[in-house]
Amino acid sequence: MSETKQLETVTVNVDGVEHAFPKGMNLVDAVASIGSEIPHYCYHPKLSVVGNCRMCLIEMGMPMRDRATGEALLDADGKPKIGWMPKPAIGCATTVAPGMHVKTNSPLVRDCRNGVMEFLLINHPLDCPICDQAGECRLQEFATDYGRGYSRYTEAKNVKPKRTRIGPRVMLDDERCILCSRCIRFSKEIANDDVLGFIDRGSYSTLTCFPGKQLENNYSLNTVDICPVGALTSTDFRFKMRVWFLKQVDSICTESSVGANTEVWSREGKIYRVTPRRNDEVNDTWMTDSGRALYQLAEAENRLLRYAVDGQPSSFEAAIAASLDALKGRRLGIVASAHASLEEQFLLKRIVEVTRARVFMAYHQGEGDGILLSEDRSPNLRGALLTGLIDSLPAVDLSALDQALTAGELDSLLVIHEDLSALGVSADNLAKTKVVFAGTHSNATSEAAQVVLPTLTVFERAGSFVNQNFRAQRFKSAVPGPQGIASDLTLLETLAALVVGETPTHPDVNTVWQSLSVANPVFAGLDYNGLGSMGVALEPGPLAELPFVETRNLKYNPR
Amino acid sequence: MAKTKVLERKPLSLAERTYLPQIVTGLKTTLVNMLRPSVTLQYPEERPVIPENYRGVPTLVKDPNGREKCVSCQLCEFVCPPKAIRITPGEIADDADTAHVEKAPKEFDINMLRCIYCGLCEEVCPEEAIFLQDVFSVSGYSREEMINNKQKLYELGGTLPDRHRKWDKKKAAELQGAAHH
Numbered sequence: 001m002s003e004t005k006q007l008e009t010v011t012v013n014v015d016g017v018e019h020a021f022p023k024g025m026n027l028v029d030a031v032a033s034i035g036s037e038i039p040h041y042c043y044h045p046k047l048s049v050v051g052n053c054r055m056c057l058i059e060m061g062m063p064m065r066d067r068a069t070g071e072a073l074l075d076a077d078g079k080p081k082i083g084w085m086p087k088p089a090i091g092c093a094t095t096v097a098p099g100m101h102v103k104t105n106s107p108l109v110r111d112c113r114n115g116v117m118e119f120l121l122i123n124h125p126l127d128c129p130i131c132d133q134a135g136e137c138r139l140q141e142f143a144t145d146y147g148r149g150y151s152r153y154t155e156a157k158n159v160k161p162k163r164t165r166i167g168p169r170v171m172l173d174d175e176r177c178i179l180c181s182r183c184i185r186f187s188k189e190i191a192n193d194d195v196l197g198f199i200d201r202g203s204y205s206t207l208t209c210f211p212g213k214q215l216e217n218n219y220s221l222n223t224v225d226i227c228p229v230g231a232l233t234s235t236d237f238r239f240k241m242r243v244w245f246l247k248q249v250d251s252i253c254t255e256s257s258v259g260a261n262t263e264v265w266s267r268e269g270k271i272y273r274v275t276p277r278r279n280d281e282v283n284d285t286w287m288t289d290s291g292r293a294l295y296q297l298a299e300a301e302n303r304l305l306r307y308a309v310d311g312q313p314s315s316f317e318a319a320i321a322a323s324l325d326a327l328k329g330r331r332l333g334i335v336a337s338a339h340a341s342l343e344e345q346f347l348l349k350r351i352v353e354v355t356r357a358r359v360f361m362a363y364h365q366g367e368g369d370g371i372l373l374s375e376d377r378s379p380n381l382r383g384a385l386l387t388g389l390i391d392s393l394p395a396v397d398l399s400a401l402d403q404a405l406t407a408g409e410l411d412s413l414l415v416i417h418e419d420l421s422a423l424g425v426s427a428d429n430l431a432k433t434k435v436v437f438a439g440t441h442s443n444a445t446s447e448a449a450q451v452v453l454p455t456l457t458v459f460e461r462a463g464s465f466v467n468q469n470f471r472a473q474r475f476k477s478a479v480p481g482p483q484g485i486a487s488d489l490t491l492l493e494t495l496a497a498l499v500v501g502e503t504p505t506h507p508d509v510n511t512v513w514q515s516l517s518v519a520n521p522v523f524a525g526l527d528y529n530g531l532g533s534m535g536v537a538l539e540p541g542p543l544a545e546l547p548f549v550e551t552r553n554l555k556y557n558p559r
Numbered sequence: 560m561a562k563t564k565v566l567e568r569k570p571l572s573l574a575e576r577t578y579l580p581q582i583v584t585g586l587k588t589t590l591v592n593m594l595r596p597s598v599t600l601q602y603p604e605e606r607p608v609i610p611e612n613y614r615g616v617p618t619l620v621k622d623p624n625g626r627e628k629c630v631s632c633q634l635c636e637f638v639c640p641p642k643a644i645r646i647t648p649g650e651i652a653d654d655a656d657t658a659h660v661e662k663a664p665k666e667f668d669i670n671m672l673r674c675i676y677c678g679l680c681e682e683v684c685p686e687e688a689i690f691l692q693d694v695f696s697v698s699g700y701s702r703e704e705m706i707n708n709k710q711k712l713y714e715l716g717g718t719l720p721d722r723h724r725k726w727d728k729k730k731a732a733e734l735q736g737a738a739h740h
Contacts, residue, residue, distance in 0.1 A: 129686055130662040157732070245637070
């Protein structure tokens with residue numbers, strides 16, 4: 001990190017004002033960082049530069065030097081003379097350089113943009129009323145900002161293939177395509193699945209899949225995100241809702257320990273889509289398709305929607321009373337979850353302490369793809385280590401718990417989220433044990449449980465996860481949970497307090513963080529709001545040396 | 560202290576005392592109005608003539624081919640000040656005649672208890688599919704009855720001439736195909 005402090009800066013004059021930028025910064029990014037804008041379509045900060053849309057044309061000049069002596073030439077006022085390039089240059093292929101002068105809004109630049117917009121709109125169909133991109137379309141935005149406002153084109157527009165399925169999750173409309181090639185570069189450079197390309201020439205240029213191939217990799221929906229127009233649209237989100245109705249809330253993907261930063265788009269309590277949020281330390285601007293589909297869990301058929309005792313619907317109070325009966329004065333086992341948030345794990349740790357329960361945990365693993373899907377398929381295993389819920393890496397399954405149950409060492413179980421029968425606990429052992437299940441979806445364990453305590457999904461509660469790089473990241477509640485279900489924090493706090501006969505409080509993430517920052521020096525000085533939208537890298541100390549299952553991926557590099 | 564000004568009360572003239580001129584003036588007014596054409600309508604048996612640009616109940620219209628013009632872009636839902644409009648967008652089946660339009664409303668509800676007849680929905684519609692026409696009187700026995708669903712809206716709207724034929728042209732171009740292939 002010490003390198004970033006010593007970053008060299010260069011001074012660039014943008015529209016007459018001197019600004020200092022880090023050396024090597026792209027001009028489009030540099031101008032964006034001072035709150036101004038160079039409009040662009042094909043440039044993307046995480047992809048290679050091609051410079052084919054010509055929208056980012058600017059005027060550029062450098063201080064003139066005497067050819068013989070190399071000394072700076074000065075004008076009458078004693079200021080350096082600027083040699084402006086005779087023609088505009090594209091901003092995206094320009095790196096900031098010392099003394100560089102840039103005009104982003106001169107008459108010539110405005111003329112250039114106007115001309116580029118007119119050419120782009122010549123063959124662009126009037127599909128805005130039926131186009132999913134409307135409302136977040138760069139072409140729409142720049143047409144109003146920089147376009148002429150009416151069309152001079154009287155000939156027939158080009159006809160190209162429409163409504164083409166180029167993959168299981170992506171639709172292509174070639175008439176809308178402005179040939180920026182972002183999707184092609186993404187497939188090639190990030191997803192390592194080179195399936196897209198242009199065919200034909202001139203105004204007949206058409207985006208298409210290579211013969212016999214499909215855009216079906218697990219990152220295909222990122223092409224939809226980066227498409228500046230409505231050429232690539234998501235089949236899942238297709239015609240579901242206009243984006244201007246949707247509310248965006250920052251969240252974290254729970255698919256794997258990568259912890260991709262996401263935005264959850266919802267309207268009136270219904271989630272319509274999940275998109276990645278830029279975080280250069282975690283996921284750049286990408287996320288997996290499978291991670292996006294997880295929003296469907298919030299409205300899944302098997303969602304647990306009511307408290308139940310012995311299979312009969314009950315009230316929160318009755319369910320808590322029945323749970324206490326199972327927790328108190330028995331040989332208790334607690335099955336913790338790496339899907340629980342840091343705050344919930346911290347509260348669960350309190351229950352463990354007061355009940356002296358044995359803690360079991362499963363290490364959910366799957367195949368990683370080396371990009372943004374890691375081998376650890378839970379978002380918060382490192383949180384469980386940091387809160388002290390577990391002190392070493394858990395086993396892949398719960399056979400230890402099964403053995404303990406077979407040996408009759410435990411009378412009752414408090415299970416958070418996990419499905420025990422899928423993790424190697426036999427049905428017989430489950431049946432003879434008193435089980436309290438707290439989770440979001442019904443499974444074999446919730447069927448067998450005496451007490452079922454429904455909880456909220458990641459979209460409905462607030463909290464934080466610690467990802468593969470020990471980065472604490474917060475997620476916010478995007479939609480309200482099902483009616484009458486208490487938050488996980490309230491549930492765990494109520495259990496923890498009542499087990500020792502205290503009066504339960506109503507905790508929120510902030511109050512839990514107050515205790516958390518005292519309990520573990522790793523969290524000292526931090527609070528929920530302090531995590532910010534980008535998260536905070538923690539210093540885990542010796543925990544980082546544990547043999548985690550993750551292998552190298554986009555932002556993880558094990559030593 | 561406000562000053563009071565005492566006005567002198569003039570005695571009535573002879574004409575005023577007889578009261579006859581006033582009666583004659585009144586009779587004249589009555590006579591003039593008797594001879595004028597009647598403007599009273601025997602509502603509801605008689606109905607007023609509704610002007611062309613009248614803002615009555617919002618309706619959905621079809622084009623002369625019988626195609627529903629609405630493509631559920633939801634701009635009217637967005638612009639509606641009292642939030643009376645509620646649309647569920649849907650997709651047109653691939654084998655339909657109008658498959659090239661791609662999108663049509665699955666459900667389209669206008670809550671006439673909320674509607675304020677402002678006409679913004681008609682003004683914003685990019686497809687000229689919603690019109691405030693000549694129906695001005697709506698009533699019902701329940702709140703549900705007062706919500707016009709898609710079927711009711713098309714019954715009220717009927718068919719209006721289409722000056723642009725945007726989608727017909729689009730289909731013709733699509734059938735003709737790209738010139739270079």
